[in-house]
Amino acid sequence: MANNKPVLYSYWRSSCSWRVRIALNLKEIPYDIKPVSLIKGGGEQHCNEYREVNPMEQVPSLCIDGHTLIESLSIMHYLEETRPQRPLMPQDCFKRAKVREICEVIASGIQPLQNLIVLIYVGEEKKKEWAQHWITRGFRAVEKLLSSCAGKYCVGDEITLADCCLVPQVFNARRFHVDLRPFPIILRIDRELENHPAFRAAHPSAQPDCPPEVAK
Ligand SMILES: O=C(O)/C=C\C(=O)CC(=O)CC(=O)O
Numbered sequence: 001m002a003n004n005k006p007v008l009y010s011y012w013r014s015s016c017s018w019r020v021r022i023a024l025n026l027k028e029i030p031y032d033i034k035p036v037s038l039i040k041g042g043g044e045q046h047c048n049e050y051r052e053v054n055p056m057e058q059v060p061s062l063c064i065d066g067h068t069l070i071e072s073l074s075i076m077h078y079l080e081e082t083r084p085q086r087p088l089m090p091q092d093c094f095k096r097a098k099v100r101e102i103c104e105v106i107a108s109g110i111q112p113l114q115n116l117i118v119l120i121y122v123g124e125e126k127k128k129e130w131a132q133h134w135i136t137r138g139f140r141a142v143e144k145l146l147s148s149c150a151g152k153y154c155v156g157d158e159i160t161l162a163d164c165c166l167v168p169q170v171f172n173a174r175r176f177h178v179d180l181r182p183f184p185i186i187l188r189i190d191r192e193l194e195n196h197p198a199f200r201a202a203h204p205s206a207q208p209d210c211p212p213e214v215a216k
Contacts, residue, residue, distance in 0.1 A: 006031040006064040012207035015168035016072040017060040021202035022164040035209035102162035110138030131176040146185040
């Protein structure tokens with residue numbers, strides 16, 4: 001019998017894969033993971049077979065409903081539109097705009113600048129300072145936006161796609177030793193969500209491809 005479970009091409013430490021894992025978990029959609037190592041042999045994402053799946057040669061990609069989808073925000077909106085249970089977007093149009101705004105700032109304005117391919121290009125010597133610079137700059141904007149729209153979570157008191165983007169970006173900030181003290185709202189929301197079961201199950205350390213020495 002055909003296996004109709006969605007398949008997520010994912011890498012344990014990829015923040016973009018992590019966003020989608022959180023959304024799938026929050027919506028309680030069962031899925032299988034196909035790990036794609038971004039480092040093994042120069043990166044499995046660049047092999048011919050995977051390029052057929054994702055011409056951007058990045059993770060995540062999601063096979064679902066007979067389709068192959070790429071780009072984490074696009075995937076999360078597809079999940080939201082096809083599986084409205086446990087909504088991750090508010091009803092109110094202004095709040096929806098705020099959710100998209102925070103998602104965009106992170107997914108377009110921060111993460112791509114500190115992505116693996118960019119850091120390789122920037123070089124070993126400069127990469128830490130580079131990542132810190134762009135994450136700090138973006139987090140200044142996120143903190144300012146949150147000061148007017150956050151409740152318990154990024155936008156009001158319900159978990160939204162903005163939270164799915166924020167938590168993995170905070171992990172990356174810590175990874176590059178960004179000083180997070182100027183961002184108390186970001187830190188509060190991250191703390192609020194760190195023990196949520198859907199977020200815990202999506203964490204890099206809980207992934208099948210997490211190296212055993214990192215997984216607890
Ligand atoms: O284990 C590694 O060092 C390789 C890749 C990553 O971390 C993932 C990224 O490129 C960063 C990100 O998703 O933001």
